[in-house]
Amino acid sequence: MRLVRDREDARWMPSRFHFALFRLAAFLRLRGMAPRPRPGIILVIDRDQSAFENHAVSIWIAVTLACYIAAELPWVFPLAILAGLLLAFTAMQFMVVIGGLIVRSTRANSIFLMSLFILVAAYYARATSWVRFVGWHVLALAALNAVAAVIVFALRGAIAKREAAFAA
Amino acid sequence: MWWRRFFVQGVFWRQGLRWAILHVPLWLEPAVMAFWSLFFLLWGPGRRGVMCNLRAILPGTWALTNFFRTYRVFWNFAWTIADTVRFKELRVAPDWEFASLEHFEQLRSQPGGAIILTAHMGNYDLGAHLFAEMSGRRIMMVRAPETDAETRQFEEQQIARTTAEGLTIDFSTRASELALDLLAALQRGEIIAIQGDRVTPGIASLPATLFGKPMHVPAGPFALAMAARVPIYPLFIMRQGRRSYRLLTSKPFEVTRTRDRAESFERAVSIWTAELETVIRGAWFEWFTFTPYSVEPAA
Numbered sequence: 314m315r316l317v318r319d320r321e322d323a324r325w326m327p328s329r330f331h332f333a334l335f336r337l338a339a340f341l342r343l344r345g346m347a348p349r350p351r352p353g354i355i356l357v358i359d360r361d362q363s364a365f366e367n368h369a370v371s372i373w374i375a376v377t378l379a380c381y382i383a384a385e386l387p388w389v390f391p392l393a394i395l396a397g398l399l400l401a402f403t404a405m406q407f408m409v410v411i412g413g414l415i416v417r418s419t420r421a422n423s424i425f426l427m428s429l430f431i432l433v434a435a436y437y438a439r440a441t442s443w444v445r446f447v448g449w450h451v452l453a454l455a456a457l458n459a460v461a462a463v464i465v466f467a468l469r470g471a472i473a474k475r476e477a478a479f480a481a
Numbered sequence: 482m483w484w485r486r487f488f489v490q491g492v493f494w495r496q497g498l499r500w501a502i503l504h505v506p507l508w509l510e511p512a513v514m515a516f517w518s519l520f521f522l523l524w525g526p527g528r529r530g531v532m533c534n535l536r537a538i539l540p541g542t543w544a545l546t547n548f549f550r551t552y553r554v555f556w557n558f559a560w561t562i563a564d565t566v567r568f569k570e571l572r573v574a575p576d577w578e579f580a581s582l583e584h585f586e587q588l589r590s591q592p593g594g595a596i597i598l599t600a601h602m603g604n605y606d607l608g609a610h611l612f613a614e615m616s617g618r619r620i621m622m623v624r625a626p627e628t629d630a631e632t633r634q635f636e637e638q639q640i641a642r643t644t645a646e647g648l649t650i651d652f653s654t655r656a657s658e659l660a661l662d663l664l665a666a667l668q669r670g671e672i673i674a675i676q677g678d679r680v681t682p683g684i685a686s687l688p689a690t691l692f693g694k695p696m697h698v699p700a701g702p703f704a705l706a707m708a709a710r711v712p713i714y715p716l717f718i719m720r721q722g723r724r725s726y727r728l729l730t731s732k733p734f735e736v737t738r739t740r741d742r743a744e745s746f747e748r749a750v751s752i753w754t755a756e757l758e759t760v761i762r763g764a765w766f767e768w769f770t771f772t773p774y775s776v777e778p779a780a
Contacts, residue, residue, distance in 0.1 A: 413504030
């Protein structure tokens with residue numbers, strides 16, 4: 314378990330983020346920051362530590378799934394989206410369990426579920442109704458994250474150097 | 482009866498939580514938490530217990546508002562137990578912030594034994610594990626056992642497998658032998674952590690008042706502090722957000738020996754309940770007491 318003590322700016326260490334887009338954004342934020350000492354704080358370096366990232370991704374997935382479900386329901390939009398949200402949250406629990414039973418680890422389940430999510434987006438991107446825009450935006454964000462991953466890989470030396478400064 | 486395992490305190494939910502920690506992707510965790518916190522609102526006695534306590538903590542509030550507040554209590558509880566299991570299984574700790582650092586340092590460097598008096602607030606379980614790992618001091622945590630036999634067995638297996646080095650967990654049911662063990666531990670210079678906001682049946686208690694309502698607090702920590710002449714540190718591990726905690730250590734106090742033991746206890750209990758009231762008032766959403774704390778129903 315890696316820890317950084319007494320440094321508020323360590324919150325923006327890219328290693329505390331999971332997805333490349335967030336890692337890149339964190340690095341850009343960190344680059345422009347002066348050291349911010351704050352006694353009595355201990356920050357853990359773990360790729361799933363960011364509250365903002367995890368809540369944002371979770372909400373994004375739930376709302377996206379709600380849109381897919383709403384598009385399938387023959388009801389007026391507000392009612393369909395409300396039902397879609399409830400069904401999306403319920404469906405997510407089943408998917409997590411099914412994924413976990415098939416692949417049997419957090420990391421493998423993470424890859425499995427994200428791949429499934431992108432596949433479903435590809436399916437809905439081919440639709441003719443409004444829901445195709447929902448599918449497209451998922452594919453666009455997935456592509457953007459892939460580009461960010463390439464940039465983060467290219468910047469790995471600079472990121473490691475910036476993060477090493479916290480150990481000093 | 483096999484179906485007892487699906488009761489709210491049954492072993493099924495503990496096993497399910499452990500499974501979830503080992504299988505659920507972290508970026509889906511908030512959605513999973515939101516769903517299951519809502520599901521557990523169906524637990525009538527727990528929901529009513531929290532709502533009853535909220536009426537006493539925040540007088541004059543509407544029942545509907547307290548219903549939503551209860552959801553917040555369940556949401557926080559779900560996160561704290563998940564963080565504990567994650568630490569025990571994967572050794573992934575949350576972020577920490579220390580409030581009143583001077584009292585914490587005083588506790589850490591305390592030459593002899595000390596008593597940490599805490600409550601069912603925030604993540605007391607994880608706090609004890611981290612304190613033992615980070616401070617290098619031996620700590621003995623006393624807690625109430627699970628009421629369900631299968632859950633108790635499961636918990637005991639988990640404790641044996643995952644407890645941090647330097648931490649001993651014991652149960653408050655074997656009162657007389659435990660008191661001697663605790664006294665000996667204090668005299669060896671160890672730290673004892675006890676929850677002082679709930680009394681397990683069969684355990685000696687002292688009368689107290691919390692938010693203007695009568696209640697009882699365990700007598701053990703106060704009697705031990707008096708017998709071993711060690712200070713009591715009120716300490717709370719408050720959840721600040723996802724995988725983020727604040728460790729609040731208050732000014733220590735002593736239970737002085739006088740001719741009138743009852744008066745000494747009364748004074749110490751009033752210091753403790755005043756501290757508890759302040760902390761609960763500011764963080765009612767982290768007080769995980771699912772039964773009415775007062776024998777007298779809240780007005």
